[in-house]
Amino acid sequence: MDDPLLPHEAEVAEYIRESAGIFTLRLRFRDPAVHAGYRFAPGQFNMLYLYGAGEVPISVVSDPLDDTLFDHTIRALGRVTRGFAQLRAADRLGIRGPYGRGWPLDQARGRDVVIITGGLGCAPAVSLINYIVRRREEFGRLVIMQGVKHADDLIWAERYRRWSQMAQTQVVVAADVGTPLWPWQVGHVTDFIGQAHIDARKTIVMMCGPEGMMRAAVGGLQAYGLPESAVWLSMERSMQCAVGRCGHCQIGGKFVCKDGPVFNYPQVRELLAVRGL
Amino acid sequence: MEAGFLQHGRFQALLDVLHGCGYRCIGPQVRDGAIVYDALSTCRELPQGVRDLQSAGSYRLERTSGLRYFGWANGLQALKPMVFAPEETLWRVQRADDGALRFSASRPSFANLAVIGVRACDLAALALLDRHFLGTAVADPCYAARRSGMFLVAVHCSDPSGSCFCASTGDGPQASGGFDLALSELDEGFIVETGSARGADTVAGLGLEPVTASQRDAAARQIDTARARQRRGLPSRDLRAALVSNPEHPRWEQVAQRCLACGNCTSVCPTCFCHAVCDSMELDGSAGAHARIWDSCFTAGHSQIHGLTVRPDTRTRYRQWLTHKLGSWHEQFGRSGCVGCGRCISWCPAGIDITEEAAAICSGSSDG
Ligand SMILES: Cc1cc2nc3c(=O)[nH]c(=O)nc-3n(C[C@H](O)[C@H](O)[C@H](O)COP(=O)(O)OP(=O)(O)OC[C@H]3O[C@@H](n4cnc5c(N)ncnc54)[C@H](O)[C@@H]3O)c2cc1C
Ligand code: SF4
Numbered sequence: 286m287d288d289p290l291l292p293h294e295a296e297v298a299e300y301i302r303e304s305a306g307i308f309t310l311r312l313r314f315r316d317p318a319v320h321a322g323y324r325f326a327p328g329q330f331n332m333l334y335l336y337g338a339g340e341v342p343i344s345v346v347s348d349p350l351d352d353t354l355f356d357h358t359i360r361a362l363g364r365v366t367r368g369f370a371q372l373r374a375a376d377r378l379g380i381r382g383p384y385g386r387g388w389p390l391d392q393a394r395g396r397d398v399v400i401i402t403g404g405l406g407c408a409p410a411v412s413l414i415n416y417i418v419r420r421r422e423e424f425g426r427l428v429i430m431q432g433v434k435h436a437d438d439l440i441w442a443e444r445y446r447r448w449s450q451m452a453q454t455q456v457v458v459a460a461d462v463g464t465p466l467w468p469w470q471v472g473h474v475t476d477f478i479g480q481a482h483i484d485a486r487k488t489i490v491m492m493c494g495p496e497g498m499m500r501a502a503v504g505g506l507q508a509y510g511l512p513e514s515a516v517w518l519s520m521e522r523s524m525q526c527a528v529g530r531c532g533h534c535q536i537g538g539k540f541v542c543k544d545g546p547v548f549n550y551p552q553v554r555e556l557l558a559v560r561g562l
Numbered sequence: 563m564e565a566g567f568l569q570h571g572r573f574q575a576l577l578d579v580l581h582g583c584g585y586r587c588i589g590p591q592v593r594d595g596a597i598v599y600d601a602l603s604t605c606r607e608l609p610q611g612v613r614d615l616q617s618a619g620s621y622r623l624e625r626t627s628g629l630r631y632f633g634w635a636n637g638l639q640a641l642k643p644m645v646f647a648p649e650e651t652l653w654r655v656q657r658a659d660d661g662a663l664r665f666s667a668s669r670p671s672f673a674n675l676a677v678i679g680v681r682a683c684d685l686a687a688l689a690l691l692d693r694h695f696l697g698t699a700v701a702d703p704c705y706a707a708r709r710s711g712m713f714l715v716a717v718h719c720s721d722p723s724g725s726c727f728c729a730s731t732g733d734g735p736q737a738s739g740g741f742d743l744a745l746s747e748l749d750e751g752f753i754v755e756t757g758s759a760r761g762a763d764t765v766a767g768l769g770l771e772p773v774t775a776s777q778r779d780a781a782a783r784q785i786d787t788a789r790a791r792q793r794r795g796l797p798s799r800d801l802r803a804a805l806v807s808n809p810e811h812p813r814w815e816q817v818a819q820r821c822l823a824c825g826n827c828t829s830v831c832p833t834c835f836c837h838a839v840c841d842s843m844e845l846d847g848s849a850g851a852h853a854r855i856w857d858s859c860f861t862a863g864h865s866q867i868h869g870l871t872v873r874p875d876t877r878t879r880y881r882q883w884l885t886h887k888l889g890s891w892h893e894q895f896g897r898s899g900c901v902g903c904g905r906c907i908s909w910c911p912a913g914i915d916i917t918e919e920a921a922a923i924c925s926g927s928s929d930g
């Protein structure tokens with residue numbers, strides 16, 4: 286019988302250290318048939334099982350057309366993710382997925398795209414930026430807005446600099462707390478939405494990060510007269526099953542694991558407005 | 563469909579037929595002052611001449627002089643633990659010396675159950691659990707294994723408890739479907755109805771007698787009385803709008819002052835489905851298991867993500883329970899998640915009454 290909860294064995298093809306505490310696992314399924322049948326969309330996630338320790342939801346950040354390996358960029362935070370940080374090439378883990386609804390890339394094609402993210406390299410946004418940057422000509426203007434708490438928290442500073450030099454691309458990085466040599470803005474990233482020069486008629490906004498940040502961003506976007514339906518966001522909740530059964534990821538009547546994690550803003554407007562739902 | 567009348571003294575014959583068909587019979591029995599479901603071999607184990615006195619924060623059994631087997635409302639458990647086990651292994655994994663992992667699904671090995679004395683509210687709750695665990699593209703295999711082959715013998719309620727309010731939710735006191743057999747218990751015996759082909763097959767050889775008009779009247783009258791005796795009720799069957807528009811009602815804080823966040827309500831509730839997963843490993847490191855275990859939205863872990871507990875206090879957790887049960891369930895399953903069984907009222911150590919809280923919040927008033 287088809288078992289929705291049974292992981293498949295996967296192996297680490299390559300381990301990349303991104304920064305202190307952040308690493309990328311490049312993976313392949315051990316069973317070639319499983320590997321060949323695996324398809325995902327940016328914004329979707331897998332459940333990754335660390336032997337004996339547990340399963341955690343992690344976004345897929347590689348390109349959906351790359352069928353050699355798939356990548357997970359992980360921040361070592363707790364029991365399971367710290368364990369993953371210890372893995373090395375050829376080590377095994379369990380994977381099931383992909384789950385959830387990803388970013389509305391078909392709708393974004395041909396339009397200006399604004400990506401707003403907060404926190405440390407918010408993973409669902411990484412997959413999105415990677416996807417668009419690799420197909421730059423299919424999209425209009427691109428604005429990448431990244432907020433961090435402290436200037437030292439920014440990883441991939443080099444990538445932001447490179448992206449800011451691409452044509453038709455604007456990068457705004459803001460740290461709540463700056464440092465003397467910090468080349469970017471100081472303040473909340475949402476304070477700088479006014480600098481994004483958004484054309485409300487042809488822009489789609491995609492964001493992820495702390496809910497307070499997303500609430501503030503929606504406020505900032507309203508000044509442009511952007512329709513609410515042009516705003517998409519990825520939500521984070523505790524996820525233990527990823528198939529809409531365990532109940533942990535609920536927000537109101539939504540199961541974030543299967544109805545999300547990416548939502549159109551009008552779907553969650555009322556839910557986002559209440560704290561502690 | 564009405565099948566006939568079974569004399570009270572011949573109830574064992576029904577159990578014998580079910581045993582003969584290979585079912586393991588489960589029936590209500592008195593244990594430690596409460597009615598629970600347990601393996602049933604003879605009808606002598608049924609709670610004959612017993613009634614239950616239930617009210618907010620209280621459950622008590624009392625002897626009566628009657629001879630009925632089902633003259634009480636309900637016990638601690640509904641059907642939930644039989645289909646959705648409180649704890650069960652979902653899969654196992656073996657690790658070879660070279661680190662290779664082999665995953666294998668775990669399935670409950672299960673005799674077909676025949677459950678005797680199922681209440682209308684519990685059937686309604688089972689229909690909701692079926693939708694949750696089976697009603698998607700890929701069914702939950704463990705639930706499906708337990709559920710398939712289950713034979714259900716309902717008994718319409720004649721004696722609701724002080725906590726019951728199934729009449730107001732529309733789920734009782736009469737079972738309207740989802741059973742193989744349904745019984746109306748009268749002093750002299752049972753009117754037997756069939757709800758499925760296998761139900762009809764089971765009673766075909768029982769030698770049922772024709773039902774008389776006065777027996778039929780008596781059964782209808784006792785359902786009406788059972789309905790009329792219920793004192794509690796919800797303000798409406800769809801409280802979604804009222805709950806969603808009152809997330810900051812002061813009553814949430816007031817009930818949080820009384821609530822112990824013990825999770826009794828979610829564990830006795832026949833429709834709560836939340837569960838956590840739990841991973842373990844053999845001491846020698848050669849194998850592991852992945853299990854699920856009932857969880858409750860009253861725990862801190864339920865809404866924890868790294869560095870943040872989304873629902874940090876009892877106020878937001880009680881609000882989740884009530885708003886999910888009576889509100890967002892509509893969005894998920896097309897109806898309320900409450901079937902009016904009253905268990906959360908009786909088994910709450912603080913005596914919190916879901917009908918009172920719902921009324922207070924939905925009427926917009928903060929006192930009373
Ligand atoms: C859709 C989605 C995509 C994500 N993508 C990424 C990504 O690409 N990269 C990334 O780094 N992170 C990602 N995350 C976050 C990641 O899942 C968490 O960082 C990870 O679960 C942390 O697990 P841990 O065991 O290491 O941490 P811990 O803090 O030890 O545990 C985290 C989780 O375990 C549970 N838990 C812990 N302790 C208890 C307890 N005592 N009782 C009950 N439950 C407990 C909680 O539910 C908690 O959410 C994503 C999250 C979601 C929802
Ligand atoms: S909420 Fe209470 S009364 Fe309603 S079904 Fe659950 S336990 Fe029964």
Ligand code: SF4
Pocket residue numbers: 532535828833834835836857858859860882883884886887
């Ligand atoms: S969230 Fe709470 S009320 Fe809803 S099913 Fe889970 S335990 Fe029950």
Ligand code: FES
Pocket residue numbers: 523524525526527528529530531532533534535540541542543
């Ligand atoms: S993660 Fe279990 S229901 Fe969404």
